[in-house]
Amino acid sequence: MKKTLLIAGAAVLAIGVPALAAHHEGPKGDHPMMQDMTRADAEAKVKERFAMVDADKDGAITMDEIKAHREAKRAARRVMHFKKMDANGDGSISREEFDTAHAMKHDKMADGKMKRHKMGHHGMGKMMGGRMFEMADANKDGKVTLAEATTAALTHFDKVDADKNGTVTPAERMDYWKTKKMEWKSKAQKAS
Numbered sequence: 001m002k003k004t005l006l007i008a009g010a011a012v013l014a015i016g017v018p019a020l021a022a023h024h025e026g027p028k029g030d031h032p033m034m035q036d037m038t039r040a041d042a043e044a045k046v047k048e049r050f051a052m053v054d055a056d057k058d059g060a061i062t063m064d065e066i067k068a069h070r071e072a073k074r075a076a077r078r079v080m081h082f083k084k085m086d087a088n089g090d091g092s093i094s095r096e097e098f099d100t101a102h103a104m105k106h107d108k109m110a111d112g113k114m115k116r117h118k119m120g121h122h123g124m125g126k127m128m129g130g131r132m133f134e135m136a137d138a139n140k141d142g143k144v145t146l147a148e149a150t151t152a153a154l155t156h157f158d159k160v161d162a163d164k165n166g167t168v169t170p171a172e173r174m175d176y177w178k179t180k181k182m183e184w185k186s187k188a189q190k191a192s
Contacts, residue, residue: 037168039157046153050146060143063133 037045053061053069085093085101093101136144136152144152160168160176 034170036170037157039154039161039166042153042157042168043150046150047146050149060145061149062143066133 050061053065055065055068082093083089085097087097087100132152133144134140136148138148138151157168158164160172162172162175
C-alpha cells in the first residue's frame with residue numbers, strides 16, 4: 001500500500017496523514033498536506049482519485065482495482081528510481097552509479113531534506129487500507145461507489161474540521177491525528 005491513497009479514503013488520507021508531507025521533495029508549503037483544504041477541495045480530490053482507480057469505468061471500485069492501481073504506481077516508481085540511478089542512460093546501473101545515488105541520498109538526509117519516520121504513510125497505508133475500504137463500502141457489497149467514497153471522505157473531513165468553518169488546516173490535521181494516536185495507544189494499553 002506504499003504511497004497509494006485508497007480511493008475509499010483518498011480525501012481522508014489527504015486531509016489526515018501529516019507524514020505524507022515528509023515525502024514531498026519540494027518546499028514544505030507546496031505540498032497539499034501543508035495547505036488548507038476546503039470541503040469542495042476534498043470532494044474534488046475524491047472524484048479525481050476515483051476516476052484514476054476505476055479501471056473498468058463501471059462507477060464502482062473493488063479491492064482488486066485498488067490493488068492493480070497500487071501495483072502500477074509501484075512499478076512506475078521502480079522504473080523512475082532506476083532511471084535516476086542510471087546516470088549515463090545505458091540501461092544498467094554500474095557500481096559507481098549505485099554508490100553515487102546512495103551518497104546523494106545520504107547527503108539529503110544529513111541536510112535534513114529527507115526524514116525517516118517510524119510509521120510514515122507506508123505504515124499508515126498498511127494499517128488503514130482495507131479498513132478504509134470497508135468503512136466507505138456503506139452497503140457492504142464489496143464495491144465503493146463515488147457517492148460512498150465522497151460520503152466517507154466528507155464525514156471524516158467534518159471530524160477533522162475542528163472549528164467547523166468548512167476548511168481543514170494543517171494544524172487541525174495534526175491535532176486530529178495526535179488525538180487519534182493517543183486513542184489508539186490507550187486502546188492498545190487496555191487490551192494488554
